[in-house]
Amino acid sequence: MGNINLKELALALNLSTATVSRALRDSHEISTETKKKVLELAKKLNYEPNPSASNLRSQKSKTIAVIIPEVTNNFFSQAINGIEEIARQHDYHVLIYQTHENSELEIAFMRRLLSGRVDGILISVASETNDDQDFKDILNELPVVFFDRVNENIDAVKVTTDDYESTYKATTHLIECGCRKIAYLMALNNLSTGKKRFAGYLAAMKDNNVTENEALIIPDSNNDDDNYTHIKKLLLDEKPDGIITSIENLALPCYYACRDLKLNIPRDVKLISFSNLKTAPLLNPSLSTITQPAFEMGKEAASILFKILNKKYFEPNETLVLKSVIIKRESTGF
């Protein structure tokens, strides 16, 4: 850009570019006096090193990539917040890529990042189907930390939440509140995240001797209207007294279906949803939630990535599991 460069700085100071470069990087082999002079002029002239040049030479980009399904998902935007905070502490830059749940796009993004554009990747995967070999190839080239939606078939560093336990607890809570017909609105069933949540539900039902009912399990269709229709049919046909939704997006069609059928939540149907909506307390008429520590997950995942980058730490296939919180709305009395 219209900017000053090392050579000009050196010229103005009657020093070599090498010396100036070293002074700016605070090398111990430069005299304090020279350093001072260099730093002063650099600040005065607003010198900013050209990142392409230094990346090219040093083979480090000071940049990490975050690959996620959707930024507009509350969970992910909170995670990005955490990631950005840690990246800034390390003086790193953050690139964002959205897959919109498309695995091919996901792999394409990663392949393109293999060229040195980033030093590492944080990813929450779109699905756990096939592409394993692609992932493995990429893991050989670049440090990758998986978070939340991890790929179980891959040995890698991962940060997740206690999907099984939290859903187990939530289901148990509904049972303790007297629910006997608890519907489960399933989603992410091509991901370990979704499978674990579902397993937690099934186990809680079984352990409490509540007859589980196949008919009470509805898969998510990625389309709000379809979901609404399915849920409404379920409510009419099966009359569940409790519902667990395995992702936040199912809460809305569920709420509408109840409203349109004049079912009062929580009186007629008790509802617990996975949700990272900050304003969830505003929700009507009192939706209880399973809330994941998204911000903390972002921070943890990024911190681990930086440990790997700085070679300060490298536990190859460790998985860190954070705890979700079940928030019970007082106002619902359940």
Add this chain to the structure above:
Amino acid sequence: MGNINLKELALALNLSTATVSRALRDSHEISTETKKKVLELAKKLNYEPNPSASNLRSQKSKTIAVIIPEVTNNFFSQAINGIEEIARQHDYHVLIYQTHENSELEIAFMRRLLSGRVDGILISVASETNDDQDFKDILNELPVVFFDRVNENIDAVKVTTDDYESTYKATTHLIECGCRKIAYLMALNNLSTGKKRFAGYLAAMKDNNVTENEALIIPDSNNDDDNYTHIKKLLLDEKPDGIITSIENLALPCYYACRDLKLNIPRDVKLISFSNLKTAPLLNPSLSTITQPAFEMGKEAASILFKILNKKYFEPNETLVLKSVIIKRESTGF
């Protein structure tokens, strides 16, 4: 990275790096046959050009920066979604920086970006105070498009929404619903965005001959608890029958204050909030909203930036104004 480079490709093909480089960029001065050979081998070997090298040489980074106050704000995450979509269409990368409303950080980010790391910047500013000269310096060096929270003191390309008109309409709507004491919960008052919203409210009150009352205007304090306390006091002291909140974050403390005072919304107090919460229909007990076209703003702002980058278009100080939508919840009957 462990990757193949141009030289190796050229060697394997018995061609010069120049020819290979041109073939890859689909230059017209290369024979179809050579191109084919090059492309084939490149694909086979998963060749990815080194971005630092080509950026350094071509002085283009294929990257844009997005500087915003908070990713976890629904408006901004939706805007990022739009920006990312357009960037991908142009084969560009997107860097994210959060200012957390800190103007100094904002300027520091921009300064650091002046070194060629990005080709352009999309920004929604933290405040409109002082830093004008810094902004002007930066605008001379790099294309910048302001969106939503623009800086009025700067001549630049901008994308905003109709803050004045939408607030005017919302206020008028409350008046038409019979409200006579309408409180305004003010925020962003150091920004034209906030000032215009406030002006829209005042004008609507005046035009409808509703006595406006200084006491009914509360500034936002950036702290939910403080806001809650102030709003509660306002509700007790002044007993407004309508409220407009100028930012989404004020809706929650407002809701709590009403609930704790046993005031029914909308029966006792009608509430309209600026909000980009996708699940707003879930809100209790029916909050009406002024919703900005965040996704579209992101797309528009990014599109304009790319027009500038491609020199296809350059209307120096144009401001594009998009329309907000006032969503009236049917269930509230107001």
Add this chain to the structure above:
DNA sequence: CTGTTAGCGCTTTCAA
């Protein structure tokens, strides 16, 4: 249509 060559701005040996 293809090759030679210089150089983008920086870091880093190696030599002084």
Add this chain to the structure above:
DNA sequence: TTGAAAGCGCTAACAG
């Protein structure tokens, strides 16, 4: 403690 010089991988002017 400092400088000279090479070179990271790519692009583009110029030559053929």
